[in-house]
Each structure stands twice: as C-alpha cells, then as structure tokens.
Amino acid sequence: MTCSHSNPKRSRKPCSPRKAETTPSSPAPVAASNDEYWMREALSLARQGLGRTSPNPAVGAVLVRQGRCLGRGWHRRAGTAHAEIAALQNAQDRGHSVSGADLYVTLEPCSTHGRTPPCVEAILHSGVRRVIVGAIDPNPSHRGAGLRFLARKGIEVQTGILTLPCLELNEAFNHHIARRRPWVVVKAAMTLDGKIATREGDSKWITSAAARADGMRLRWASDALVAGVETVRRDDPELSLRGKGPDWKRRTWRRFILDTHARIPLEARILVPGTPGSTTIVVGETADPRRIARLEKRAQVWVLPEKEGRVDVDRFLQRAGAQQIMQILVEGGGEVQAAFLLPGLAHRVAFYYATAILGGNLSRRAVAGDGATRRSEAVALHRVQWRRLGPDWRMTALTRAGFRAHQAACQRQSN
Template sequence: MAERDVVFMRRALALARRAEGRTSPNPMVGAVVVKDGRVVGEGFHERAGLPHAEVTALSEAGGEARGAEMYVTLEPCCHWGRTPPCTDAILKAGVRRVVVACRDPNPQVAGKGLSILAEAGVEVEVGVLSREARWLNRGFISRMERGRPWVVAKVAASLDGRIALPDGRSKWITGEASRREVHRLRAGSDVLVTGIGTVLADDPAFTVRVPVGEGRDPGVVVLDTRGRLPVGARVVREGTVVMVGPGVDEGWRGEMERRGVRVVEMGVRGERVDVEAVCAWLGQEGVNVVMVEAGAGVTGAFLEAGVVDELVVFVAPRVLGEGRGWVEGRVLEGLGEREWEVREVRGVGEDAVVRCVRRGWV
C-alpha cells in the first residue's frame, strides 16, 4: 500500500475514534477527502441518526470533491436507514477514487457498497490499515459476525490477585490514576454489566467522570437471579436493566418498573442468570461493547462461558495475602495452549495495567 494512503487513512481512523462509545448500534467511521495531495474535507459519524462520516466530509469539501479521493474507515453504506445511502452521495459528488480500510460485515452492505462504486467507474481500493480498522470497530463487527457484543472484563487486583480483604473490604485497592482510566473505559462502552453482589456490597453508581464531550454514562445491566436489587440502590434509575430468573416477586418488579428500570426474565444456569443468553440479548438490542465490572462470581461465569474477548487487569503494588481472588469457577481445563494474547502492559500512576485479547479473533 502507498505511504500516502496510510497517512490519510490514519487520519480517518483518528477522526472515527472521536465518537468512541457514542455510535451504537452503528460503527465508528471517519472519512477524509483529498484533492491534489491536500485534505479538503473530513468528518466522522457522531452518533446514530446523525449524518455519516462520508456525507460530513463531502459537505466540507464542497465542489472540490469532484475528481478527489476519499479515505474511509469502513465500506460506505448502500441502503436507506435513518440516513440516505453514502454511495449515492459519493457518486453525486464525483469522487474518482475511494480507499476503504475494511468491508462492512452488515449483511445489508457486505461488499454491495464497494460493487456499486466500482460499477459506476469509481476506483476502489480495500484493505489499507484493515487490522486497525477492525480493532476500532471490534464491537460492531462482533455483533454482526457473532450476534453478540465485544465483551471486556475489567479487574482491579493486588499483586497476588486479590480483590478484597478477608472481611470483604475492597475500596480502594488501586490508585486514583487507575480509577480515572476505568472511567475512560466506561465512556467507551455501551453497557456495564455487574452482579447483585457488587451492588449490595458497594452500591456503585456506574457513572462516567471524564471531561465534558468525551463520553456519556453507559447503560447498566444488573444480573440478579432472585430479584434482590434494593429500590434505593444508586443504579436504580431510568434505563437500567435487571436480568432476573423465573419467579421473582411481582411487587418488587412493579416497584422497579415504576422507577424506569426494565426487568427482563432470562434462563438460568445453576444459581446464575445465563450469561451467554445475556450476551445474545444485548446483541439483539444493538449493543456493540460491554464491560463487565463485577465480583469474582460473575467475572468467572463470563470467562467460563467463553464470552470474554478482552481482559483489562489493573494491578496494585500491594500483597493482601488471604482474601478473595478475582475469578471463580472452572475457567481453564489445562495449561497447554495459551488462549490470551498480551496487547499492552504499562504503568498507570503507581499501578500497572495489563490488557489481553483472546487469540484468534481481531
């Protein structure tokens, strides 16, 4: 691939990243229009229902788009949704060449957008920084290809893997810098999943504290098999979802629904709500990225079910000795093949963060 193509595609990816956590059910997309080696228009998709990146970039370019090149991080759409097809806008503007990072896995597009452009005489090139583009939209791609969101499990633990003292105290194992980083992770997620045990122990609000314009509060899903969530808990608010098993108290359900909480009955496995069914349900709801912020039981259930795609472990430089580990359940059968690939290890204040991704997907 040409170096100039890489340079302009990197710019398009940077633009797309500005909308992280805000575009679901749509993907993040950035676009750059280039004429005679200079950028004449650029844009990104800010959120569902607003103009797509290509349209914004073409609008900024105006008449200079005719005979220009466009760099876009995902194949342009070719169907009507909340907005018109981007392929129509590209052809109308007279763009001569379109460089795409990766194909759109959405069955409504899936190569059709590229074919429409090529058949109309537009020069089309695909695959420039495709790995980076797939990583950026791993949530959307996961939902399109596997029917479920990309699942991140966040853990904060001591050097010896403990998340709480023997008496259950767990605030704060990691430092302030790690907690700020967690808020950034939340801002990039569509939904946070937690267990009733975490809510009863800590009464978290699961809000996001980042600079204005950099994120929004994600949705909250509480796994609560028997319907024990207190009506006064901080997560009891409009839009929260509580996943329950069969037979919960109807009076409790009514109290939750009056407060704007959505109560959804799911199947159970053992004593827990079926986490695979939870992931499938979230996929149907258009959720791209989920972060699990929970105790050892729920984290272990997601790992045991094989639905965790990414692990982000914050490690504090302290040893707790006796105490609760960060995962429960039968997660690994043997010590043969390594199932996780380390993507990042770095310092965060006085702590360290290790980011791992399950092998064989992105």
C-alpha cells in the same frame, strides 16, 4: 485481502482536528502515495465516535489531494451525517473543491437508504477520483455493494489498507452483525497478586486516577455495564457515566445487575428515580414473584432461566443481543467475572494493575469461580498489549473467543 497490521513511524499530523478548525490555509503536504498514513488519520478521527454511534459503527474519513488534507469528518451519532458526508462538508466549509481528490474511509461507504441517504451518491457527485477503504461492510446484505457502485461509475476503488486496525475499531459491531450477540469485555482493577479488595472489603482506590479515567473511557465505548448484586449490596455504586459536554448528556447508558434471587436492596442508588441511565435487574426463574413485583416499580426486570443455581449468562447475552446491545462491559466481583471468562463467553479483557501486593487468602480475587482443574483449561489470551498509566499498568488482550471472532471477521473480508 489480508488483515495486515503494520506500524510505520508516524510524522507530525497534518490534519489534526484542532488545527483544521482554526487555520484557513492547508497544512504542509504529505507524500500522496502514503495510503497508510492517511488511513491512520481516518482511524484517529473514527475513534472519537466510539461509544456515541451505536448501533452504527464508528467511522472516520479524510479527503486528500496532492498530499494535502482538504477535509475530515467522523460519524458522531446515529442519525447524523456519516463520516464521508462530514468530510465533504468540512472541505466545503474550508473553501476547498474536492474534484480529483482521494477519499480515505475506515469502512466501506453505505449504498442504502437508512436514517440518512446513501453516501456513495454524494461521493459520486463530489468529483472524488479515488476511494480507499480500510474494511468492507460486514453486513452480508450490503457487503461490497458500495464499492461495486463506485467502480461501475468510474471511480477507482482500493481496499486492504490497514484492514486489521479498521476491523478492531468496530470489533463489537462486526461481532453483533455476525452473531447477534454482544461483544463482552471483562474489566478489573487489581493489585499485582490479582486482588481487588482487602479482606475487609476496602477497594478505594486500588489504582490511580489515570487508570480510573482510562476505565471510564472504556465505559464510554460500551453500550451497557454488567455487575453482580453483591457489588450493589456492598458498595451501593451508581455505575454511571461521568463526563462533560452535550455528548455525555445525550449518551444512552444501560446497567444490568445479575441478581438470581432478587436480593437487591430497594433503596439502592441505581433504583432511585432520576439516576442517570437505565437499570435492568436480571433475576432467575426461581426468584420470589413478590420481590420481582416490587422491583418492577423501580426498574426493568428480566426473568431468565437458571444454570447451576444462577442466572444463565449465555441466555442473558442472547437477550441483550436481540436488543441491539453491541458491547457489554463486565465490572463485577470475582464471581461475576468468572461467570463470563471461564465458560468462554468473554471476548476481551482489560486488567488494570496497581504496583502493590495485598496478599492474604481472604482478600477478594479479580476472578473467582471454581477455576481450572488443568493447566490446559486456563483462559488463553492473544494479542496482549501493555500500557503505562501513571504508576499503574493496563493489560488488554483477546480471549480465545475474541481471537476467533477477529479471524472470522478477517476471513469475511476476503469472501
């Protein structure tokens, strides 16, 4: 088993969701042997579930026979049909038999009863002849069980197709399964010289509407957001999700404010009843009990141990992981970003760069803290990717902790 990440040139999509819903006839066939092509189609579907399926993984599935797409589906929310079942239903709705078809699915089909019946039984009864899986279930209690069940029943099983992108799709889920801790993404919007605001605090807007919209999609993909009390005191933000449609209204959204000494203003917008989402104030054990009591009337409060005069961020992540929070997006000021990045607690960074320079010793920095004393102590980044967003640029990368987590996930695929 390898975690290869090839990137062949793609042709026109034959199974785009929009066309599949409006065109009753099957699209033009694609070479049936092109397993990577169809797995990319399944990955594209799975991405539509990011941020909506937690604590479940995002999964996509495509049914193909003789190069034609018969049905497609993705897991939309926890408790709803899994991707394989959605694809089978889609094929039926379009009048297609799936007997003798191939099923491409980004994650091993489940073999246990949960909120929904096991997918392997539906696959068995459907007449599918071959199941092609991108990634094996990372849960050691279930790993490989679905594939063994199908193989015993005479269904051909193939693994190792685009394993790396299938693992990356659910990097937060995989990490939580292995470590019971959240996957931490540090996000910041800054100028080319690393400034997030002027010396007077003016930060609206550092980046363009295109970059801000992309950042909102990153919020959507996360279970919770973390900011510091200084951000609340200075800007009084709502720190909410913005979107349209029923999925947005159903979305569970949590925000955590790191506030060691319980200094958050009681009239802050995030403490106002009716504000979308839930707010948790994370205070230190030395915080004034009277302030804590007043805060508890407006929000949930976590009292955690302190480290060097601040809330112990590592202990915070332990508690968040115990509450099934898979991915945390850190959107604080420079001190909060540093609290996660510099000790090696972050797994991925998403930095948005405006093509501008603020300069100045008093301008606010994206990453503050004490910084490294030696070049060898710098936060190393891996698998760096750049993307143009209007006039701005987005850089995403794995930290050393994130890279090692990916390596471990790949290794577990071959065990």
